[in-house]
Amino acid sequence: MLSSDELALLEAIRESGSLSRAAARLGKAPSTISHAARQLEGRFDALLFDRRRYRLQLTPAGQLLAQEAARLTLDVARLTQRVKQVAGGWEDRLRIVSDEIIEFDTLLPVVRSFQALGSGVSLRFGHEVLAGTWEALREGRADLVIGATNEPPAIPKLRWHELGVMEWVFAVSPRHPLAKVAEPLERETIAAHCAIVVADSSRRVDARGYGVLGGQATLAVATMRAKILAQRDGLGVGWLPRARVAALLKRGELLEKRTADPREPNTLYAAWSGEHEGRALKWWVEQIRQPRLAERLVRGIDSFA
Structure with missing residues (x-):
C-alpha cells in the first residue's frame, strides 16, 4: 500500500513531467522529490522514471503504478467520505x-x-x-x-x-369459460380452471400462495403485471388488486365475477x-x-x- 505522500508524488511527476515542477507543486525541494523518487524505485525494485530525456517520463512500470495510484487515491477519498458519513450517523x-x-x-x-x-x-x-x-x-x-x-x-x-x-377483485377474461357462468361462482366451479398466481419467493418449504383451491391447476408467474396480462389473455383466473385493473374492468377487457367465498382485503x-x-x-x-x-x-x- 502506498502512502499518501507517495501517491501525491507519482501524480505530480506524471502530470508535470519534471522533478522541479513536481517539487513546486508539492511545496518541497527538488532534492527531496528526487530522493523520494529513488526510494520509491528501490521499494519496488523497478525503474519507474525515464531520466534520459529532457522531459521526465514514466516507464511502463511507472505508468502502471501511476494508474493504480490514481485509482487508490480515489478509493481513499471515497473511504474517507464513507467513514465521515457513518460517523455522522448515516448508514453506508x-x-x-x-x-x-x-x-x-x-x-x-x-x-x-x-x-x-x-x-x-x-x-x-x-x-x-x-x-x-x-x-x-x-x-x-x-x-x-x-x-x-x-x-x-x-x-x-x-x-x-x-x-x-388493499382491495381485491376476482377477474376473468371475457373469452374465459367462467365469464358466462352464473354468479356467485362456487369453489368447485373455480377449482376446475387454472389459477394464475405470483410465485412465493420464500426459500423455505412452507412457501404459500393466495387464492388457490385444493387440487387446482396453477400457472405461476414472477410479477403481478404478468398475472394481470395472463388473466386478460384468458390463460387462467384469480384475484387481482382492484385499483390496478380499474381501467381493464371499465373497458371490459376483464370481467369482475362475484364468488361464494369473497377474499378479504x-x-x-x-x-x-x-x-x-x-x-x-x-x-x-x-x-x-x-x-x-x-x-x-x-x-x-x-x-x-
Missing part, C-alpha cells in the same frame, strides 16, 4: 425490499427526495413475494421491507407500520429492525408514515389506463 448503504405487489414507480419520488439530501448512502432495492418479503427481513437481507402482507411474524426487535388495506405493512436505526432508515420510515404516500403505495398505479 440501505437495503430496501418491497413486496412485488408494490410498484416501484410509486417509490420514485421518495428516492428523488432522498438523493437530494446528499447523504452519500447507497440505496439497494430488491423485491420478494409473499413470505419471501418477511423472510428477507428475518434473514438480514433487508433493512426495510415495504408492502409485506399478513400479520408480522416473530422477529426480534421487529418494528412495523400499517400502510393500509389484505393489510400491507412496512417493517424494519429496531436494532440498527441509522439516519437513512429513520428518514425512510418517516416518509412511509405519511398518509398520502402510504395510500399511493397501497393503491398502486393503473398502468393499463
